[in-house]
Amino acid sequence: MGISVENLTKTYTVGNTVINALDGVSLDISDGEYVTVVGSSGSGKSTLMNILGCLDIQSSGKYILDGEDVSKLSDNKLSEIRSRKIGFVFQSFNLISGLTALENVELPLIYRKIPKQKRREISLSALESVGLLERANHRPSELSGGQQQRVAIARAVAVDPEIILADEPCGNLDSRSGAEVLKLLSDLSKAGKTIIMITHNEQTAKQAQRLIRISDGKIVNNLFS
Numbered sequence: 001m002g003i004s005v006e007n008l009t010k011t012y013t014v015g016n017t018v019i020n021a022l023d024g025v026s027l028d029i030s031d032g033e034y035v036t037v038v039g040s041s042g043s044g045k046s047t048l049m050n051i052l053g054c055l056d057i058q059s060s061g062k063y064i065l066d067g068e069d070v071s072k073l074s075d076n077k078l079s080e081i082r083s084r085k086i087g088f089v090f091q092s093f094n095l096i097s098g099l100t101a102l103e104n105v106e107l108p109l110i111y112r113k114i115p116k117q118k119r120r121e122i123s124l125s126a127l128e129s130v131g132l133l134e135r136a137n138h139r140p141s142e143l144s145g146g147q148q149q150r151v152a153i154a155r156a157v158a159v160d161p162e163i164i165l166a167d168e169p170c171g172n173l174d175s176r177s178g179a180e181v182l183k184l185l186s187d188l189s190k191a192g193k194t195i196i197m198i199t200h201n202e203q204t205a206k207q208a209q210r211l212i213r214i215s216d217g218k219i220v221n222n223l224f225s
């Protein structure tokens, strides 16, 4: 089913200034594709990602996710789709500082009302898959940046989403930790997940099967490698 976007726009008005953050984006992404999105700062990458992730709604145009017109759904239905279908990984990790690695990974499973024992099992296995089982009881401040991002990936995959959205996941990491994160994303891609990753790094971008280049809210390139 996948993602289908048609003539998407997103307009922000700040004072007298109108900003066309997205200016007529059309795009199809099939299930299981690994796509990177590149473009300069302010080109509209995060705006697009937030709409694809059902965190925000377009000003006009269509977004069909697995056959459903997302803009027509209620907030409740939208957050339900988000928690079931989409895993997020952010540049700044977005872990909750007062919770351990394990508790952070468990959080989306609590929202999904998975019972405690099952939750623990899934979360420990997700932490194991990112090589951090022995850090389960550490808080984010007791982990390196690369380890924190791996916890964030474990949290994203714990609910077994179809789609992983990653906005500059290596942006705050040294090259070795960045490479580990990219390897995990590439493994998830091989396991059949749809991956959409924003990056500033052209070298990183080329690792995906497809590269989408955005400039001033428009797609200027949509290349398959």
Ligand SMILES: Nc1ncnc2c1ncn2[C@@H]1O[C@H](COP(=O)(O)OP(=O)(O)OP(=O)(O)O)[C@@H](O)[C@H]1O
Binding pocket: 012, 013, 014, 019, 020, 021, 039, 040, 041, 042, 043, 044, 045, 046, 047, 048
């Ligand atoms: N909430 C907002 N209100 C007003 N303008 C916004 C808002 N969010 C984004 N913009 C504007 O929309 C444009 C696109 O922003 P966006 O965050 O999508 O860029 P980006 O490509 O992700 O940039 P970066 O690489 O710096 O993260 C920018 O000009 C930005 O200033």
Ligand SMILES: [Mg+2]
Binding pocket: 045, 046, 047
């Ligand atoms: Mg951004």
